[in-house]
Amino acid sequence: xxxxxxxxxxAKQVPDTRNVGKDAMTPEGTVNRAALPAIFNPEDLNAxxxxxxxxxxxxxxxxxxxxxxxxxxxxxxRDAMFRGADGGYLLTDRKFAxxxxxxxxxxxxxxxxxxxxxxxxxxxxxIDGDTAQVGPQVAEKLGWPxxxxxxxxxxxxEHSVVIKRRLEHGTEVVESPLPMVMTVNGSAAECRPQxxxxxxxxxxxxxxxxxxxxxxxxAAEMAAAKDYLQIVELSAADVNPDEQxxxxxxxxxxxxxxxxxxxxxxxxxxxxxxxxxIESLMVELIASHTLG
Amino acid sequence: xxNIFVYIELExxxxxxxxxxxxxxxxxxxxxxxxxxxxVVLGHEVAGIEKELAKYGADTVWVADDAIxxxxxxxxxxxxxxxxxxQEQPQIALFGATPVGRDFAPxxxxxxxxxxxxxxTQLVIGDHTDAKTKKEYKNLLYQIRPAFxxxxxxxxxxxxxxxxxxxxxxxxxxxxxxxxPAAGEVKKIDWRPMVQDSDLAVRIIDRQIxxxxxxxxxxxxxxxxxxxxxxxxxxKLVHELxxxxxxxxGASRAAVDAGFTEHERQVGQTGVTVRPKLYIxxxxxxxxxxxxxxxxxxxxxxxxxxxxxxxxxxxxxxxxGDVNEVIPKMIKYYKQNSK
Numbered sequence: 001x002x003x004x005x006x007x008x009x010x011a012k013q014v015p016d017t018r019n020v021g022k023d024a025m026t027p028e029g030t031v032n033r034a035a036l037p038a039i040f041n042p043e044d045l046n047a048x049x050x051x052x053x054x055x056x057x058x059x060x061x062x063x064x065x066x067x068x069x070x071x072x073x074x075x076x077x078r079d080a081m082f083r084g085a086d087g088g089y090l091l092t093d094r095k096f097a098x099x100x101x102x103x104x105x106x107x108x109x110x111x112x113x114x115x116x117x118x119x120x121x122x123x124x125x126x127i128d129g130d131t132a133q134v135g136p137q138v139a140e141k142l143g144w145p146x147x148x149x150x151x152x153x154x155x156x157x158e159h160s161v162v163i164k165r166r167l168e169h170g171t172e173v174v175e176s177p178l179p180m181v182m183t184v185n186g187s188a189a190e191c192r193p194q195x196x197x198x199x200x201x202x203x204x205x206x207x208x209x210x211x212x213x214x215x216x217x218x219a220a221e222m223a224a225a226k227d228y229l230q231i232v233e234l235s236a237a238d239v240n241p242d243e244q245x246x247x248x249x250x251x252x253x254x255x256x257x258x259x260x261x262x263x264x265x266x267x268x269x270x271x272x273x274x275x276x277x278i279e280s281l282m283v284e285l286i287a288s289h290t291l292g
Numbered sequence: 293x294x295n296i297f298v299y300i301e302l303e304x305x306x307x308x309x310x311x312x313x314x315x316x317x318x319x320x321x322x323x324x325x326x327x328x329x330x331x332v333v334l335g336h337e338v339a340g341i342e343k344e345l346a347k348y349g350a351d352t353v354w355v356a357d358d359a360i361x362x363x364x365x366x367x368x369x370x371x372x373x374x375x376x377x378x379q380e381q382p383q384i385a386l387f388g389a390t391p392v393g394r395d396f397a398p399x400x401x402x403x404x405x406x407x408x409x410x411x412x413t414q415l416v417i418g419d420h421t422d423a424k425t426k427k428e429y430k431n432l433l434y435q436i437r438p439a440f441x442x443x444x445x446x447x448x449x450x451x452x453x454x455x456x457x458x459x460x461x462x463x464x465x466x467x468x469x470x471x472x473p474a475a476g477e478v479k480k481i482d483w484r485p486m487v488q489d490s491d492l493a494v495r496i497i498d499r500q501i502x503x504x505x506x507x508x509x510x511x512x513x514x515x516x517x518x519x520x521x522x523x524x525x526x527x528k529l530v531h532e533l534x535x536x537x538x539x540x541x542g543a544s545r546a547a548v549d550a551g552f553t554e555h556e557r558q559v560g561q562t563g564v565t566v567r568p569k570l571y572i573x574x575x576x577x578x579x580x581x582x583x584x585x586x587x588x589x590x591x592x593x594x595x596x597x598x599x600x601x602x603x604x605x606x607x608x609x610x611x612x613g614d615v616n617e618v619i620p621k622m623i624k625y626y627k628q629n630s631k
Contacts (some may be wrong), residue, residue: 132396140402252407252453273613
């Protein structure tokens with residue numbers, strides 16, 4: 001029998017930057033963050049599915065989410081519980097504000113030393129930064145091997161996992177010892193949907209702060225009575241960090257300047273869909289040898 | 293001392309284009325700073341590689357040549373790169389933003405606590421004054437990249453940590469021979485003390501390499517479709533126009549995310565950067581995420597129902613209309629007039 005694994009999924013709540021409509025830009029041309037919905041980072045959902053399939057194949061294993069962010073990020077922990085995760089950790093503290101990827105990785109690695117998982121699964125990258133750095137940086141901080149761009153879990157052995165990973169022009173099968181970190185590619189299996197029974201069971205899962213805010217309500221009573229309804233809230237002090245490595249101070253990279261994108265106006269020749277317009281355009285492209 | 297490092301990525305023993313592009317940019321930065329440009333090659337049976345790298349301006353070529361470095365594995369590469377950086381103390385280290393560079397450069401930055409900026413679109417030398425401490429820094433590397441889904445352009449600096457590390461995607465910088473070939477002096481890396489047994493713990497069992505089937509980078513004409521194509525079914529119109537024009541098919545990130553077409557066709561900051569002589573953008577709104585990868589095209593035609601679409605601001609011809617109407621007409625009138 002295979003050993004039961006303690007699996008942690010690194011997930012992030014991100015603004016949905018993929019479909020930034022006109023209402024998401026202010027008249028001054030800046031991003032109106034409030035108009036963008038906060039979502040479960042897409043590739044972190046692929047990571048969650050990878051973790052759940054690993055759990056399905058190793059009896060007694062558990063899957064917990066670890067996310068760093070503001071209090072509202074507990075929403076993605078609940079979402080993950082509705083889909084099959086056993087619980088989660090919310091790492092939240094003002095001391096983390098202004099973290100670059102390295103300071104983020106450091107804070108996460110401190111929490112992970114406390115949690116002590118056997119396998120860490122993360123999405124390849126988050127859509128608000130597209131850096132793909134946090135997974136490998138966490139692995140380095142822990143001194144663990146990593147497998148990036150994981151697509152499929154081929155085999156689980158006593159002390160190792162065999163993973164198919166996506167390369168630029170092909171695939172590679174690798175065997176990594178445990179404990180290890182894998183980052184999951186968007187081409188991996190999609191995450192299973194929320195399960196109605198699990199939604200009923202976990203809808204009152206709350207963090208400590210949420211419990212305090214809801215004090216006296218039925219929801220708070222229910223959440224307080226059941227251990228599995230308590231999302232673990234961790235502050236910086238809870239994970240014993242070197243404070244010099246947290247937040248803005250702990251970030252080697254600094255943002256010097258932010259410019260909102262202003263498109264350079266170039267005089268475009270305006271055409272309609274009328275036959276005459278399209279024909280004269282095609283004739284011009286052929287005559288100038290741009291086409292043909 | 294405090295030179296510029298460029299990591300040289302190898303694909304089956306051949307130097308990746310992105311590495312030559314980085315040498316070209318690195319040469320320019322090294323000249324401005326008055327330092328040397330040093331290439332770092334970690335591979336197997338790479339003798340003679342310095343000749344090509346010298347043409348692109350590499351003064352020094354650091355080499356670790358052993359079977360453990362090919363095919364690429366994260367841990368031995370990380371260990372040797374960290375070891376060499378500690379030994380040589382470069383001020384800047386550049387990596388291709390390829391699956392390989394994006395796999396191990398973050399680990400190197402994490403081990404060295406040096407900071408890393410991903411997917412830079414420009415690298416410039418400039419001065420910096422810390423807003424709080426008023427401390428002044430001379431000749432930092434400005435690492436410039438779109439962020440927040442491409443809606444802002446951020447300039448990032450690493451004032452206090454070295455090396456200043458950045459990744460750049462293939463095709464973003466131009467590659468060109470240096471004005472004068474550099475020495476390309478080979479220096480062997482004393483790598484054995486840098487690599488531990490545990491660095492070899494991940495084992496490659498099998499590799500299946502597929503030929504590059506889709507190559508939009510080299511195409512002279514690209515017809516690209518966006519989310520405005522509406523559906524995967526309708527995206528076929530883009531392929532039809534491309535076939536008639538002898539063009540390649542490109543796509544915006546939204547179209548790829550929606551499953552209209554393959555990821556290999558994605559043009560933009562997180563996809564491929566292209567510079568065709570003609571780029572036809574069909575149903576693409578023109579977020580900078582996308583335009584960062586195609587705004588250097590010699591000519592741009594946009595087809596969009598929205599006359600205010602941002603893409604029209606960089607287009608040479610802006611057709612206001614429905615792709616379903618315009619594309620068939622383009623096909624028809626091209627066929628009629630091209631004989």
